[in-house]
Amino acid sequence: MRVILRYIFTTALIAVLVALFNSCGSRKSMVYLQPDSTQITTLYEEYVPKIQSNDILTIVITAADPKVTTPFNPLSTMMTSNLTQQTDMALRPTYTVDDQGDITLPMLGKVHLVGLTRLEAIEKIRNELTTYIKDPGVNINFNNFRVSVLGEVARPGSFIMPTERVTVLEALGMAGDLTIRGVRENIMVIREVDGKKTVQRLDLTQQNTLNSPYYYLAQNDVIYVEPNKAQINNSKLGANTNIIISIASLLITVISVITR
Known part of the structure; x- marks a missing residue:
């Protein structure tokens, strides 16, 4: 009987060691952007985020003579010197892009901005302002x-x-980076394009991720990092901990009685 029990204990110990070995991550699955022969060709200019419906934009008009910009900056605090910078930013004019892709600016009326980059929108508004202001400046955020x-x-x-110039690595950095349990080879990026959700998966261990059109993020992107198998198994184990403890206690009791 004791021989059988020793065999059971030995088998269980081997199984535990194998499970621990399999759950250990390798360098290949942990290190970001491992060097290879990939040529990095990504240019931010190719993937600059475009203005979308429901975006909220801060637009400030400037000129050599601040007085001429007053009609275009109804909430502007540029002439108020006793406000803090934070208060100043909070009170600057903001405009929501409507469902048709337009904003309504004082004096100018509706201006269609959807589909434009921030710099393109600046140039468009600046051109329309030249009718009223000499050499106007436009700042959009x-x-x-x-x-x-x-x-x-x-x-x-x-x-x-x-x-708006932010990468998937920067976003993950703001979130404190992946935990040791995160799968680096299968990062999901969910993006809405023209009202439709798209899903792209990125392998952060491969350098060619730098060439992905999803490497640079767009507004409202969602990044999801899935847990590895060890974490999933641990979750299952945690859900059944009480049952396992009860069974283990029963087995220990039975073994103690038999081996006396």
């Missing part, structure tokens, strides 16, 4: 350039980006 990072990262959540 996204107020709602938001990306969400979910799954196996240190700090999942939604993040407002200070600029």
